[in-house]
Amino acid sequence: MATPVIMPRQGQSVESCIIGKWHKNKGDKVSVGDILFTYETDKATFDEESKVEGIMLDVFYEEGDDVECLLNVCVIGNDGESTAEFRPDGAASADETAAAPVAVVAEAPAVAAVGTVNRDGGFVKISPRARALAAKEGVDVVSTPATGPDGRIIERDVKAMIAAGNISTSAASADYQGRAGISGTGIGGRVSISDLGTGANNIAGQAGAPAADGADYVEVPHTNIRKVIAKSMHASLSNMAQLTLNSSYDMTEVNAFRAKVKASKDKLGLPNVTINDVILYTVSRALLNHPEVNAHYYDDKMLKFNSAHVAMAVDTPRGLLVPVLFNADKMSLSDISAAARQSADAAIEGKISPDRLAGGTFTVTNLGTLGIESFTPVINPPQTAILGVNTIETRVKEVNGELKAYKAMTLSLTFDHRALDGAPAARFLQEVVNRLENFTATLAL
16 A cells, blocks of 8 residues: 655644655665655754655655645555555656756857756756746746756755846846846846846856866755854854853862762763763753843843753754753753763754754853864854853962962853843853862752
């Protein structure tokens, strides 16, 4: 019996996902546990595994398509079974998509020479969804770089052209094909008829793109996650008044505590507590004494939270993800250690729910393992502050008239000066340092 495979809903806030890569194609044999396709939310990437075995009978969407959650994406069954009943409205089958070429206008040979898109037999290969969007927005499909399978233009390629301003009015659309990059004087920067074929806008006078053969770069389209990170970081630095304070602490007591835990972990069943776990625990206890730091800032208000939802930055193959340890102030050190390890593993493997990547009230980011001595972390809006953890250094101080070497670590606190002033921010950092230097007492509080 034919079985449809739906686009999963990863978290309550997710309405659609982008198909990143197909691992099985129409006609392929599928076994239980095989990865069918990879898909992205705006925060994470996931692999969809098959729960049945059979033949991939049909595929309704392409790589790069944005698919609503719970819609059928493909069908698995036995050879010869019909898939028509499972087809989502407006979705084309793999055969229909492959047979959707668009004729190239007269200018195509000149454009093809610079290798802007791949072509077979004088046609531009383009998906139905991408073709409809290009026609609506006046996008030059002839010059649109193709990132889909077999050199096919897909929806994300057309959106990239729109974002770059390569659009025309409906009247100029036909003549605009093959001439992307012309400066437009129409509404919204669109190319109009009057902009075509004159002066500096004449295509013959434009500098050609570098030839595909022997190119000294590789063009890699941005992933959805990278776009979200870029947008968030740009908004953070553009809209906030950020300032960073640095303070170091003596690690003697923290190191002594960790050594004791390590010596007793097998006998008592204790977890392997890391320095990052210690800092997450300490921060969660200090935050509630400094409500402006444990907050979200908006133009007309601030939300000061009664619980510490501490986020931790995790470096993953897909980009920076920030899982949240909800109600960390109510968790033991052992709980925080286990939750941090599980969250980091899930993020790295691409299996973390988007619901666990939102709602943080404060973030901790650690570059100390990479030997960074000091840096300026960027706040994750709408949070008001972020703590950067730096590398361990050996320093010397005078104790009872004698010089004594000790291990120290610098913490870098970036805060939003719109939300709080320097003194309150410094008091929070001071409390974190004091708690770390007296960590045994912190555990007793």
